[in-house]
Amino acid sequence: xxxxxxxxGAFFLTMALTYAIMCLGLNIQWGQTGLFNVGIAAFVAIGxxxxxxxxxxxxxxxxxxxxxxxxxGWLGAVLVAGLAAWLVGALTIRLRSDYLAIATFGVAVxxxxxxxxxxxxxxxxxxxxxxxxxxxxxxxxxxAFSLANxxxxxxxxxxxxLALEHLAKSPWGRVLRAIREDEIAAQALGKRPxxxxxxxxxxxxxxxxxxxxxxxxxxxFIAPDNYLPxxxxxxxxxxxxxxxGNNRGAILGAILVWGLWALTAAAVSAFVPPEQQARxxxxxxxxxxxxxxxILLLRPRGIIGEGRSPIAGRIKPKSEE
Amino acid sequence: MTPQFVMDGLIAGAxxxxxxxGVTLTYSILRFANFAHGExxxxxxxxxxxxxxxxxxxxxxxxxxxxPFSFGWSLPIATVLAILLTGLLAxxxxxxxxxRLRRRGSAVIILVMASFGASLAxxxxxxxxxxxxxxxFTKALQIAIKxxxxxxxxxxxxxxxxxxxxxxxxVHLLMTRTSIGRSMRAVSENPALAGIAGVDVRKMIRVVWxxxxxxxxxxxxxxxxxxxxxxxxGHDLLLPLFAAAILGGIGSVPGAMLAGLxxxxxxxxxxxxxxxEWRAAVSFVILVIVLLVRPRGLFGRAA
Numbered sequence: 001x002x003x004x005x006x007x008x009g010a011f012f013l014t015m016a017l018t019y020a021i022m023c024l025g026l027n028i029q030w031g032q033t034g035l036f037n038v039g040i041a042a043f044v045a046i047g048x049x050x051x052x053x054x055x056x057x058x059x060x061x062x063x064x065x066x067x068x069x070x071x072x073g074w075l076g077a078v079l080v081a082g083l084a085a086w087l088v089g090a091l092t093i094r095l096r097s098d099y100l101a102i103a104t105f106g107v108a109v110x111x112x113x114x115x116x117x118x119x120x121x122x123x124x125x126x127x128x129x130x131x132x133x134x135x136x137x138x139x140x141x142x143x144a145f146s147l148a149n150x151x152x153x154x155x156x157x158x159x160x161x162l163a164l165e166h167l168a169k170s171p172w173g174r175v176l177r178a179i180r181e182d183e184i185a186a187q188a189l190g191k192r193p194x195x196x197x198x199x200x201x202x203x204x205x206x207x208x209x210x211x212x213x214x215x216x217x218x219x220x221f222i223a224p225d226n227y228l229p230x231x232x233x234x235x236x237x238x239x240x241x242x243x244x245g246n247n248r249g250a251i252l253g254a255i256l257v258w259g260l261w262a263l264t265a266a267a268v269s270a271f272v273p274p275e276q277q278a279r280x281x282x283x284x285x286x287x288x289x290x291x292x293x294x295i296l297l298l299r300p301r302g303i304i305g306e307g308r309s310p311i312a313g314r315i316k317p318k319s320e321e
Numbered sequence: 322m323t324p325q326f327v328m329d330g331l332i333a334g335a336x337x338x339x340x341x342x343g344v345t346l347t348y349s350i351l352r353f354a355n356f357a358h359g360e361x362x363x364x365x366x367x368x369x370x371x372x373x374x375x376x377x378x379x380x381x382x383x384x385x386x387x388x389p390f391s392f393g394w395s396l397p398i399a400t401v402l403a404i405l406l407t408g409l410l411a412x413x414x415x416x417x418x419x420x421r422l423r424r425r426g427s428a429v430i431i432l433v434m435a436s437f438g439a440s441l442a443x444x445x446x447x448x449x450x451x452x453x454x455x456x457x458f459t460k461a462l463q464i465a466i467k468x469x470x471x472x473x474x475x476x477x478x479x480x481x482x483x484x485x486x487x488x489x490x491x492v493h494l495l496m497t498r499t500s501i502g503r504s505m506r507a508v509s510e511n512p513a514l515a516g517i518a519g520v521d522v523r524k525m526i527r528v529v530w531x532x533x534x535x536x537x538x539x540x541x542x543x544x545x546x547x548x549x550x551x552x553x554x555g556h557d558l559l560l561p562l563f564a565a566a567i568l569g570g571i572g573s574v575p576g577a578m579l580a581g582l583x584x585x586x587x588x589x590x591x592x593x594x595x596x597x598e599w600r601a602a603v604s605f606v607i608l609v610i611v612l613l614v615r616p617r618g619l620f621g622r623a624a
Contacts (some may be wrong), residue, residue, distance in 0.1 A: 034428075034430060036430045036433055036434060038356070038437065091612050091613065095612065095616050097429055097430050098353055098354040098429060098433050099354075099567070099612065101356075101430070101433050102354055102608070103608065103609075103612065105356070105559070105560060105563070106560055106563075106564075106605035107605070109602070109604075109605060110601075110602050110605045113598070113601055113602050116598070117598045117599065233437075233441055236434075236437070278448075278452065278453065279448075282445040282449045282453075283445070283449050285441060285445035285448075286441075286442045286445040286446050286449060288442075289438045289439065289440070289441030289443075289445065290438070290442045292435075292437070292438035292441070293418055293438040293439060293442070296431060296435050296438065297421060297422070300427075300431070
């Protein structure tokens, strides 16, 4: 019994950590650079599908299944999702700030349509199954399997965290924050805001793609339903709760919000009569939406918030235009 | 390919255009892309349905269809009330959320994010109250009339097109011929300067919310009447609305309407040529082309 619980705990934490990866990607876009991405689900889906197509064994009714190692799949996910983010950014970053939001919303709708309709590549509504799982050889013992996967995902998160912290402290990260705080001053110092923003957006998109790949391989099955707009909302809630601008906050927020989400979902399915369950889960989403607005109104910097940055005297809310 | 797609496109385009006028007005005066605008369409449709149903319970004679249309007098009465209530809903959301953020001097993108949260909450609240099952104003079936040239339309569809025309002309006259319209355009040019010149900026913000919500409500009711009422009704139209507002040029009422028709016709054409499953991607393609070729849109001013 306790072993089962431990296995479930490991499963839960692994899932939470895959969300933490998405959160870290969003943090570099929004937290560090102030770019609003409403299409997180699209970049996650791109990563998941690219990696799945690269690594699954050959399938007769679908293009590909190239049977490559998982690491190649992850790499492909990072590259393609990063490229997609770069293209969207190149199109919109030089325009008004909310055009990027509208464009990413469009990307989310379009990617959802593509995975649903390009059946020969994505398997359509049925998705892709038999995605190789890391440590698949341990599957006979659920506990060992779960713990090994948890360890792997934790290593990925830790590696990303260290890399991003390093990046944030590097001259590149300082320029990003300088642009976010005062674009004109940064420009006067000879930094080109558009180029830095575009790089940050592409890196964030690539990390979201990695998250999609890691999650897809962990579960072993992906379908278009996993990448609905609700995923985007969840990741936003995680980052806002944890505190945007702070990588530790992003990870903590992911675990907290995912825990809350899983717990309330379990409570709904346990205590609410079946005919009312759809209702109860829509109420769950109302709560997330209201919570997001309340945090924006009452505690705009989240639980942890951004630590005092090297640039002194910061966060005075500035009025745009 | 039958010419019927022109009629389908015009009808879809009329609804998109009405919604896009609201988007473009709120965008040009409040200066942010309101992701919750689609929910005003859904709320308008559901409010009208609830009111019309209540009226029907009180007096069944009001439910009897007015020939040749599929609905009785309860729907026009409900429409008027629903427009008022949707306007009040928009004002309430502004008072509770956007107004406070504005006063704090929040960045544009914080407002966009707040609208995103509001959209989530409003949509799921509809799902909570009315469930996600599709609903209809009436169950009556309508026979399409032949219009010549291979076109057919039901009386409801023709009425909707007529109503759209009236609404667009009314908004256009309001914007160009009245003092309220002049004040609104002044605020959209430069709020600080307009305030100095004696324009009540906060009142103009309330007017624009009410106007945008009223048009959204009308568009929502039409969609509900001609297609069906679902909690996702407005959310699914949001991308076409944004595409039309940007294609028309932010702030331009005739631009938004014309662009709405272009988006609607393109969608109908894509359904004919490519297949119905790709319909939702049309707006994205239009959006990308506009942002690449002419980011200010057809009638917009250079940023």
